[in-house]
Structures are given as C-alpha cells and as structure tokens.
Amino acid sequence: MSKLRCSNCDKDAKVVRGSYPFKESGLNVVLQGIELVRCKSCGNEDPIIPRVDDLMRTIAIAVIMKPYQLRGEDVRFLRKYLRMTGAEFARLMDVDKTTLSKWENNDDVVGSQSDRLIRLTVLGLGEGLREKLDEVIRTVFPNIRRTGAKTAPKVGIEIDPKKLTHQYI
Numbered sequence: 064m065s066k067l068r069c070s071n072c073d074k075d076a077k078v079v080r081g082s083y084p085f086k087e088s089g090l091n092v093v094l095q096g097i098e099l100v101r102c103k104s105c106g107n108e109d110p111i112i113p114r115v116d117d118l119m120r121t122i123a124i125a126v127i128m129k130p131y132q133l134r135g136e137d138v139r140f141l142r143k144y145l146r147m148t149g150a151e152f153a154r155l156m157d158v159d160k161t162t163l164s165k166w167e168n169n170d171d172v173v174g175s176q177s178d179r180l181i182r183l184t185v186l187g188l189g190e191g192l193r194e195k196l197d198e199v200i201r202t203v204f205p206n207i208r209r210t211g212a213k214t215a216p217k218v219g220i221e222i223d224p225k226k227l228t229h230q231y232i
C-alpha cells in the first residue's frame with residue numbers, strides 16, 4: 064500500500080479494489096475490480112483507471128453491440144468517441160443539429176436506420192473498431208430490439224477493465 068492523499072480533503076487515503084460507477088462516461092457503466100483511492104475521513108473515492116484508451120474503446124464496443132436501440136447518452140458518447148462536435152456529426156448523419164440534440168437528450172427516439180448508421184459510422188471511423196464491423200452487421204443488427212416506447216430502454220454496462228470485456232446489466 065502506497066501513501067496517498069485524498070484529492071478532496073488531503074488526508075491519508077489508501078488503495079483498495081472495488082467497483083466504480085463510471086459516471087464520467089455519461090453512461091450507466093460500472094468498472095469492476097479496479098483500484099480506488101479511498102479516503103476514510105471524507106468517504107471520497109478516486110478511481111485509478113488503467114489504459115484509458117483501451118477502456119473507452121471497450122465501452123464504445125459495448126454500446127455498439129447493445130441489442131437495444133441506442134439512447135441519447137449512447138449517441139453522445141459515440142459522437143465524443145469520434146471527437147466530433149454536434150455540428151460535424153449531424154452533417155455526417157444528414158440531420159440538422161436540432162434533431163441530433165433531441166436524440167442526445169432523449170427528447171426524440173433515434174430511428175431504426177439512423178441507429179444503424181450511427182453504429183456503422185463509429186465502427187468505420189472509431190479508433191480500433193473496424194475489426195468489429197462484420198460481427199456487428201451479422202450478429203447485432205438482426206437482434207436490435209425496439210420496444211416502440213418513447214425512449215429506448217436503459218441498459219447498464221459492466222466492464223472488466225483488465226480483460227477488456229463487457230456485459231449488460
């Protein structure tokens with residue numbers, strides 16, 4: 064155990080292993096079994112996130128392979144994964160910025176074709192995702208469930224940052 068200080072109160076903190084709700088992603092993602100700097104004094108926990116690029120890619124894959132229609136936060140995460148502005152991404156999707164904004168805020172459901180176009184675009188342009196293209200088209204596309212509800216169902220994602228695997232919860 065190394066000597067560490069809490070980023071919140073500056074008291075002594077120590078490293079423990081646990082799960083961490085990765086709210087910074089904007090998604091309902093839980094990172095399993097990662098190291099956390101935990102402070103007994105104030106209860107603050109800071110994750111030690113290893114290999115951030117690999118982790119973000121694993122989350123992007125989990126979102127793209129989700130067998131449910133994309134939600135607003137999924138679209139936003141994927142757009143940011145491409146490091147694109149709303150205007151840039153809207154232009155690629157051939158929708159106006161308002162439409163994209165409505166999607167991202169769950170004010171409007173992403174249509175079935177737009178959903179697939181988004182997944183394909185991110186697979187094509189996203190760092191390290193192209194190898195998944197075939198699998199997604201053949202095994203994910205036929206199985207994307209649409210509920211007909213006004214908003215797509217919320218599905219949580221558990222990530223094992225060591226194995227870089229995901230599962231839905």
Ligand SMILES: [Zn+2]
Nearest residue numbers: 069072102105
């Ligand atoms: Zn503290």
